[in-house]
Amino acid sequence: MQITSPAFKANARQAMADADLQRALGNVERGFIEKRAKAVAKMPEFEELRDSARDIKNHTLAYLDLYLEAYETRVTEAGGKVHWAADAAEARNIILDICKSVEARRVTKGKSMISEEIELNPALEAAGHEVVETDLGEYIIQLRGEHPSHIIAPAVHVNKDQVEADFRRVHTNLPADRNLDEPETLLAEARGILREKFLSADVGITGANFLVAETGTSIIVTNEGNGDLTQILPRIHVVIASLEKIVPTLEDVSQILRVLARSATGQEFSVYTTLSTGPKHPGDPDGPEEYHVVLLDNGRSAMLGSEFEEMLRCIRCGACMNHCPVYHAVGGHAYGWVYPGPMGSVLTPSLVGVDKGGQLPNASTFCGRCESVCPMRIPLPKMMRHWREREFERHLSPATVRWGLGAWAFAAKRPRLYQFVTGLAARGMALAARNKGRFGWLPLAGGWTKYRDLPAPQGQTFQQMWAKRSRRA
Amino acid sequence: MAKRKTVAAAISAADAGEAPAGLEAGASVGLFVTCLVDLFRPSVGFAAVKLVEDQGGQVGVPKGQTCCGQPAFNSGDRATAREIAKQVIAAFEAYDHVVVPSGSCGGMIKTHYPELLADDPQWAPRADALSAKTHELVSFLYDVAGVRDCQARFDGTVTYHDSCSGLRELGIKRQPRHLLESAGVNIAEMKDSEVCCGFGGTFCVKYPDLSNAMVSKKAANIAATGAGTLLAGDMGCLMNMAGKLKREGIDIEVRHIAEILAGMTDEPAIAGSPDDHERDL
Ligand code: SF4
Numbered sequence: 001m002q003i004t005s006p007a008f009k010a011n012a013r014q015a016m017a018d019a020d021l022q023r024a025l026g027n028v029e030r031g032f033i034e035k036r037a038k039a040v041a042k043m044p045e046f047e048e049l050r051d052s053a054r055d056i057k058n059h060t061l062a063y064l065d066l067y068l069e070a071y072e073t074r075v076t077e078a079g080g081k082v083h084w085a086a087d088a089a090e091a092r093n094i095i096l097d098i099c100k101s102v103e104a105r106r107v108t109k110g111k112s113m114i115s116e117e118i119e120l121n122p123a124l125e126a127a128g129h130e131v132v133e134t135d136l137g138e139y140i141i142q143l144r145g146e147h148p149s150h151i152i153a154p155a156v157h158v159n160k161d162q163v164e165a166d167f168r169r170v171h172t173n174l175p176a177d178r179n180l181d182e183p184e185t186l187l188a189e190a191r192g193i194l195r196e197k198f199l200s201a202d203v204g205i206t207g208a209n210f211l212v213a214e215t216g217t218s219i220i221v222t223n224e225g226n227g228d229l230t231q232i233l234p235r236i237h238v239v240i241a242s243l244e245k246i247v248p249t250l251e252d253v254s255q256i257l258r259v260l261a262r263s264a265t266g267q268e269f270s271v272y273t274t275l276s277t278g279p280k281h282p283g284d285p286d287g288p289e290e291y292h293v294v295l296l297d298n299g300r301s302a303m304l305g306s307e308f309e310e311m312l313r314c315i316r317c318g319a320c321m322n323h324c325p326v327y328h329a330v331g332g333h334a335y336g337w338v339y340p341g342p343m344g345s346v347l348t349p350s351l352v353g354v355d356k357g358g359q360l361p362n363a364s365t366f367c368g369r370c371e372s373v374c375p376m377r378i379p380l381p382k383m384m385r386h387w388r389e390r391e392f393e394r395h396l397s398p399a400t401v402r403w404g405l406g407a408w409a410f411a412a413k414r415p416r417l418y419q420f421v422t423g424l425a426a427r428g429m430a431l432a433a434r435n436k437g438r439f440g441w442l443p444l445a446g447g448w449t450k451y452r453d454l455p456a457p458q459g460q461t462f463q464q465m466w467a468k469r470s471r472r473a
Numbered sequence: 474m475a476k477r478k479t480v481a482a483a484i485s486a487a488d489a490g491e492a493p494a495g496l497e498a499g500a501s502v503g504l505f506v507t508c509l510v511d512l513f514r515p516s517v518g519f520a521a522v523k524l525v526e527d528q529g530g531q532v533g534v535p536k537g538q539t540c541c542g543q544p545a546f547n548s549g550d551r552a553t554a555r556e557i558a559k560q561v562i563a564a565f566e567a568y569d570h571v572v573v574p575s576g577s578c579g580g581m582i583k584t585h586y587p588e589l590l591a592d593d594p595q596w597a598p599r600a601d602a603l604s605a606k607t608h609e610l611v612s613f614l615y616d617v618a619g620v621r622d623c624q625a626r627f628d629g630t631v632t633y634h635d636s637c638s639g640l641r642e643l644g645i646k647r648q649p650r651h652l653l654e655s656a657g658v659n660i661a662e663m664k665d666s667e668v669c670c671g672f673g674g675t676f677c678v679k680y681p682d683l684s685n686a687m688v689s690k691k692a693a694n695i696a697a698t699g700a701g702t703l704l705a706g707d708m709g710c711l712m713n714m715a716g717k718l719k720r721e722g723i724d725i726e727v728r729h730i731a732e733i734l735a736g737m738t739d740e741p742a743i744a745g746s747p748d749d750h751e752r753d754l
Contacts, residue, residue: 013682325669329686363680365673365687366547367637388549401548401679409545409553413560418539422512437746438719447678451685452716455513455744462506462515466534 001119001147003352005336008359015330024159025331032322035266049259054377056252057313067213067246074216078278080291088118091296095120095238096127098292102236104129104202110220110227111135112207113151113316114240114296116338132197134226136190143170149332149340152264152318157331204234208241214249217277218293221270228274237288242296244312256315259375264317299351307386311346313376320370320380326363335360342370342380349387358396361387419463430459492619502530503568507575508540509708520735521574521610528618537564541578546585547674558586559596562603571607574731575707576639579609584642609639610731611706615648623656625736630659632700635667636707649706649730656734661698672713688717696723704730715744
């Protein structure tokens with residue numbers, strides 16, 4: 001996937017001019033926020049649960065190596081195999097080898113952002129495997145040849161009428177005059193088509209919301225049940241997950257689950273919470289013959305011990321983007337890589353480099369709404385600011401910004417000079433505005449006056465007026 | 474930790490309905506003017522002075538102040554931000570209280586100075602001490618001085634925008650509404666009053682298109698209330714919203730809440746013209 005994050009500004013402009021996208025984004029702004037607020041209001045201990053969720057992950061990250069080793073041991077004992085992947089290429093190769101070993105024709109997939117991160121689908125297809133996304137949202141964007149625009153609602157940028165058109169375009173063996181007016185009929189059609197893919201898949205690939213060190217269990221939470229069919233029916237189940245998905249015990253998971261669904265969709269619990277531990281055991285009615293876990297690092301271990309470590313607490317609930325006014329304005333694709341919204345603005349520079357991802361942490365007003373809803377209490381604005389610091393240190397910020405900031409700082413550190421200059425500015429600007437009280441245009445202020453008037457100063461600075469009052473007194 | 478407790482204790486006392494006792498007699502109060510009030514709207518500074526003096530505070534305005542340093546801090550220039558923080562601390566630490574007519578600059582001093590200087594053994598305690606006695610203006614009146622009844626009167630319907638830093642860093646939500654209602658003001662709440670207006674300091678000029686998308690939504694929500702006046706506690710947000718409303722030809726007066734609470738509304742509204750005002754009279 002080509003990274004277009006450096007072109008964020010152009011992407012954003014394009015997104016704001018896209019009428020279909022803007023129509024679809026209205027759903028994020030309304031639905032998610034209201035539902036979360038209702039779910040949280042019903043739970044008096046929600047804030048305490050956030051604290052405890054944060055503490056569990058902090059503890060885990062402090063002993064991550066130990067928990068990862070324990071996890072591997074348990075998986076092996078249960079008859080599964082853990083593969084360590086340092087980067088995306090390694091992870092792809094491991095999965096390609098597994099698919100090759102069973103001469104897989106068809107591969108079904110549950111929803112996984114890690115799969116996006118390692119660009120798994122194109123690699124599988126290039127190797128001759130048919131890839132079928134089974135999450136409805138993922139299925140829709142696969143038909144459209146797109147990438148997810150939201151981490152839990154991958155097709156949130158698509159309107160229902162667009163889905164209908166895509167289904168009619170692709171499902172050509174179905175009657176052309178069928179009724180697809182309701183979301184339910186669309187869902188039923190997708191279900192019917194996917195059902196047969198599930199039954200004939202050789203390999204099922206899922207992500208994981210949690211990996212439990214205590215038991216070697218991987219856990220997914222879904223609302224459609226597609227994840228279960230993906231992992232139970234094929235001969236091989238491959239879990240792909242990044243390192244920080246580890247949680248020590250099932251008890252810990254049960255705590256974090258209480259904040260996850262409420263923060264994400266406003267549900268008390270997702271419809272399906274599915275635990276899998278190793279392949280089918282003797283006496284099990286169903287399950288895969290082989291169970292593999294691909295554990296991806298891809299830059300995460302380098303975040304440990306850095307000012308970005310807290311980002312590794314993220315449980316990918318999506319609340320930060322659901323509440324982000326910038327995300328509401330531009331949607332997820334404008335961010336230019338896998339992870340959008342506030343969490344993406346911190347994670348993208350961590351994983352692809354600040355030289356490529358640096359626009360994202362700058363495109364924030366630091367309004368703090370993301371942090372105020374993040375169930376894991378991740379200080380997102382603070383970490384975006386840390387990226388700006390790294391940019392500043394490395395002289396990556398634009399020269400005009402550095403120069404302007406330098407000139408301003410020179411004066412701001414010299415109060416007498418500053419007061420002299422602002423005194424002149426107040427007077428000069430007030431005169432220039434004459435009696436209008438505002439400017440429709442001002443040299444060097446085009447960024448402001450392109451869209452709004454600039455209020456004019458009253459004529460003297462407070463310091464000047466205060467000095468006069470003090471002299472009188 | 475200690476300072477958090479005092480604030481929390483004051484707030485929970487206020488929640489329980491008891492107002493704090495009030496300012497200690499002869500308390501000295503340093504006014505951190507803020508760069509935008511200083512340059513664009515000194516009348517807000519004088520409204521703040523009046524409000525504090527009405528509570529018996531002795532107001533001082535140190536000459537050694539310029540800006541709180543946020544432009545540098547949020548642009549990643551930590552070194553400059555630290556220097557400016559030290560300048561502010563030195564200028565204000567002698568006062569009993571420090572009052573700021575802005576949630577954004579107040580939040581900078583209160584929450585970010587301690588963090589900026591945490592690893593400096595000399596300055597960290599001084600930053601903490603300043604943080605503990607610094608308050609945004611409305612929160613100072615309500616949570617520290619115990620004001621419950623505003624002396625001024627204002628007839629008319631206003632809508633109030635919750636500026637982000639004041640709301641999320643300092644917990645300012647109920648205080649301005651309570652004081653406005655006590656002044657006889659009718660508040661028509663706008664949709665999404667807690668959503669950012671798109672100002673964001675340098676953000677509004679670095680990302681003008683995005684900022685415009687945000688302030689356009691805000692302007693529509695403001696207009697939909699039918700209120701005649703828009704209030705908030707931060708000059709940055711106010712200038713952004715006033716500029717947008719003017720550009721769109723939406724006729725709503727925009728003022729800093731201090732002007733209403735102090736009963737000082739003679740100056741034309743933000744981005745308003747003296748001519749408009751004479752017409753009104
Ligand atoms: S950063 Fe927080 S709010 Fe955003 S996805 Fe992660 S856990 Fe959820």
